[in-house]
Amino acid sequence: MGQDQLSLFEPDDAARPLADRLRPSRLEEVVGQEHLLGEDGPIGRMVAERRLVSMILWGPPGCGKTTIARLLAERTDLVFEPLSATFSGVADLRKVFGAAQKRREIGQGTLLFVDEIHRFNRAQQDSFLPYVEDGTIVLVGATTENPSFELNGALLSRCQVFVLRRLDERALTTLVARAEQAMGRALPLDPAARHALVAMSDGDGRYLLNLVEQLQAVHAPLDVAGLARLVQQRAPLYDKSQEGHYNLISALHKSMRGSDPDAALYWLARMLDGGEDPLYVARRLVRFANEDIAMADPEAVHQALAAWDVYERLGSPEGELAIAQAVVYLATAPKSIAVYRGFGAARKLAKRTGSLMPPPHILNAPTRLMKDLGYGEGYRYDPDTEDGFSGADYFPEGMERERVYRPTRNGHERTVGERLAEWERLRGGLRERRGREPEDAQDPGGAGRGDEPTPLCDPGGMARLKRFARCIGWAGLTSAGVLHAVWATGSSWPERNRKRLAEAVVGSRTMPGAAPTATVAAAALLGGAVAAGGLGDGHAAVALRRVMGAGLLARAVLGGDTALAALRLPPAGERFSRLDATYYRPLFGLLGAALLLGARK
Known part of the structure; x- marks a missing residue:
């Protein structure tokens, strides 16, 4: 026995805890x-x-x-x-x-x-x-x-x-041996009780030596049950607001994702024994069912919600069994994150494409004006079709279809994938049949796509006006009406002037001394460029918003501040963006339609 160990029995050290007396005096004595x-x-x-x-x-x-x-x-x-x-x-x-x-x-x-x-x-x-x-x-x-x-x-x-690592069984056993040597006798424990003593410390060397110190005065042999009556197991190392909390919920989540119900139940027990709120676990199970299983087993989310509901009704400990049942169900269910990925792709697509209008055929038409504009026109009620599938395109007009949801072949999602494949086959057949229809059937107005814009008052003008309004909305309809009014007076603009004027408006360039007539002409030419395909929809939409935003279009159409005041419109210099669009956009549309009808007389 070394000198440092003999010092443990000096009178001055008697009051010191055993853990402090057995503190290593050399780095080589540190275990674990x-x-x-x-x-x-x-x-x-x-x-x-x-x-x-x-x-x-x-x-x-x-x-x-x-x-x-x-x-x-x-x-x-x-x-x-x-x-x-x-x-x-x-x-x-x-x-x-x-x-x-x-x-x-x-x-x-x-x-x-x-x-x-x-x-x-x-x-x-x-x-x-x-x-x-x-x-x-x-x-x-x-x-x-x-x-x-x-x-x-x-x-x-x-x-x-x-x-630093938590002390393993070998290191803890070494500490027990050192304590027994310092006390001068072995602990009165059978092999099973000795193993249980080490397990009670949960990797904490100081706690283990404190347990040994409690047994110093015991001389009768102890088994596991006797040991449990004398000493208390160390509380689990778990902090609900720190890293241990996130580590264990991560372990539970990944065990279920890896389809290992045994490990999942173990981590669930660790969390609940550590004092975790069972309702927190229940919420995480619902999230897991939506994120990692989803359409592979649509019943999974119902199982998770049922466990949540049962626990709220029964509480602990009975309700914890429902949570355990949900953990096993989720761990053994087929997995898929196709919905999770599809929703993420859809959000990126929505941000990339901006505020495109839905196609008119899927819009409700509660008023006659909306019906005249083509709202709901051509809509087919899918349950009434022969295959229960109309094959209509529900993306905005002019936007290519993009596939965002790609089902896996796991569980129920295999059936979903087969169903989607059949619908895509039907959709392709419908596209092929439409491609063989005569051109007049596809474009009843016979709209031309030449270099020069076609007046909108010819026999097919109203059909083109409706299609034009669907593409760029009420502002475009107003410009189309003004366009026709300008054409009706015999105004003519070369292609190069039209493009320059469009570029000037799109680029927010100022036109010194521009009269309201110039603004009308700008809006008219932009509308005509879009209607005839001479200007891209994106540039035209920006230009039209800026023309109307200046308030000059309203002033020019109505003929001065007196007419504006009569209709409770703002002064010419006030920005249109400050108005209630749900009221004034239809108003401008009506003005454009009035100009169009007046030009046709």
Whole structure:
């Protein structure tokens, strides 16, 4: 028995806890951290070279963080300055920094050990930076929390983070043997009770030695049941608001995703034993059913919701069985994230295409005007068709179909995929038949697509006007009406002038001295360019919004401020964007239609 062990029985040490009396006096006596302290470990190499760098020791309670820091100071001849972030503040840090600077002047280094360093706030952590940077102190911080979340990035960049492991069974058994040697006798435990004692500590060496200390006065042999009556198992290491919480829910989620019901039940039990709210788990199960199973088994979400409902009705512990049943159901269900990916693709598509109008044939037409504009025209009620499928295109006009939902062949989604494939076959057949129809049947107005715009008052003009209104809405209809009014007076503009004017309006270029007539002409030419295919829909829409936004179109059409006031429209200089679009856009549409009808007389 060495001298350091004999000192355990000196009178002055009797009041010290057994865990403190058995604290290792050499790095070689530290158990369970050989990956760091061994000859090939990073800390072991630094000790051999007697050159320490600042470091953060991250590990669970009772794994040896404080002991390692103290022994590092001894092995490298540094003054050990311990602080606890729980009880210390900036004033204490200043004292330590001042003393360290004085020692440095005489060639003596300082190892500052900060226990629970994560409890320092950001400003306090920043105070370490200059002294760590210039080597005044070697900082060794100990924490049970993830440094990535709790410590400043600037401090982490100046320190190495070492992860300490919870003590395994071999290390804990070594500690029991040392305690028995220090006490001078073996614990009165049978093999099963000895194994149970180690398991009760849950990897915490300090807690294990405290349990051993409770058994010092026991002399009668104990089995597992007798041991359980005398000592209490360590509470599970679980923090509902910190990393342990997220680690275990991640383990549960991935076990279910990996179709492993045994592991999933284990992690569920760990969470509930740690004090997790069962309703939190129930909510996560519903999310899992939607995200990882979805259409592969549509019943999964109902099972998750049923477990939630049962727990709310029964509470713990009876209701926890319903949650366990849902975990097993979800873990054994077929998996698919096709809906999750499809919804993500749809959101990207919606952002990319902007505010396109739905096709008119799927819009309701509660008023006669809306019917005249083609709302609901050509709509087919799918349940009344021969195959229960009309094959209509429900994307905006002018937008190519994009497939966002791609079902897998897992579970029920295999059937969904086969059904979609059949509908796509029917849709293709309908497209092929429509492609063979005469051109007049597809375009009853006989709209031309030549270089020069065709007046809208010919026999097919109203059909083209409806199609034009569907593409760019009421603003386009107004411009079409003004366009025809200009044409009716015999106005003519060359193609190059039309493009220049369109570019000027689209580019927000100012036209000094422009009269309302010029604005009317701009709107008219833009409308005509769109109607005849001479200008892209995107540029035309931007240009039309800017023309109407200036308020000049309304003024020109109505003939002055008096008419504007009579119709309760804003002054000519006020922006149209401030108006209620649901009222004024139809009004402008009516004005355009009136101009069109007047030109036809």
